[in-house]
Structure formats: C-alpha cells, structure tokens
Amino acid sequence: MALENKLGITDSAELAKKEEEISKTKAIELYESSIIEKSEIGKFSSLAKIHKFLFDEIYDFAGKTRTVNMAKGNFRFASVIYLEAALKNIDNMPQSTYDEIIEKYVEMNIAHPFREGNGRSTRIWLDLILKKELKLVVDWSKVDKEDYFLAMERSPVKDVEIKILLKNALTDQIDNRDIYMKGIDASYYYEGYHTYKSKDL
DSSP states (O other): OOOOOTTOOOOHHHHHHHHHHHHHHHHHHHHHSOTGGGSOTTSHHHHHHHHHHHHTTTOTTTTSOOSSOOEETTEEOOOHHHHHHHHHHHHTSOOSSHHHHHHHHHHHHHHOOSSSOHHHHHHHHHHHHHHHHHSOEEOGGGSOHHHHHHHHHHTTTOOHHHHHHHHTTEESOTTOHHHHHHTTOGGGSGGGGOOOOOSOO
C-alpha cells in the first residue's frame, strides 16, 4: 500500500518513482535558490523548510512532524509524545566542530521527524551545516552505500563508524551542484532501508 498522497497514486513502487523524480527536480530548485540559507542552519525549522520544499507537491504532511510512532526492526524512533522535546534538544546541540555536527545529524535521524522523506531532507540539512561551519560538504559518491546503512543503523549506540566514514568523504567543493545532487539519490538514502511500523508501538 502506498502512503496517501496528493497525486492519487495507490501503487507503492509507482509512488516511489514519482517521488524521486519530483524531489530531485525540487532539490535542484532548492540548490539554485537562497530559501534555506535565510533560515537558521542547524535548527529543525530549516529542516522542516527543506522537507516542505521537496515534498509539498506529493504529501499533505510535507514539512510537518509525524503524528505516528515509527520503527525499524527492533529500533524505535523517538516516540511522538517526546518528539517535540527531542527536536528542541537537537536545536540546542552545538555544531562548531565536525564531531558535534555528526552527533547532531545522528540525533536527528533518531528523532526521524517526518512520516517519509527523512533521508533526503536530513542529508541536505547536514551538508548545509557543514558548509556553514566548516566550509566543507560530503561527497556522497565516495561513501559506500552498504557501509553507510550499517554505520547509521549502529550510530545511536556508537557513532564512531559514521564519523569516520563521512569524514573520509569530505570535500571543500561546497558550490559543486553535481556533488550536492549525489546526496539526493533516493536509492542511496537511509529511508529506503527502513521498514516502518506506524501503529501500536
């Protein structure tokens, strides 16, 4: 079953294809605009703007925090009743060093604020923080997908792996659109790795 969407698509595979197509087009528009750079980089408000921009043509919940509990296997993302507090805590986390930025990224993944589209939105959010604070971004083409998935899965317990993995892929080519778009590839995204449960958690 496909998520309820504005396009009236009921087949999940068809929706995933259309979602990737639209979100990539919107990601290019986002890159070429200054919409997000006027926001507070590193705050949830800027992530919500990114998510709304990418997915507003597809989902009514674009830019809005989820109202259902979600899990991957035995790992449960932040409960809805604690989500607001978790996001406020993330807002207050420091982001002046590489380690601090990745720790913030890991916490946002645990919060998993949206019903769908967390991966793409949060990667853009991460790169904007790195760009602002360190004048660096991740060249996602240098990050092995399987290594990334496994490191992200383990990051709530131990974040050393994801820190090393992403650090080795940092580049100072912060204005290279091709590098930016590598991170928008939906097949690369952690969200494609999730199996969700939204009831009775």
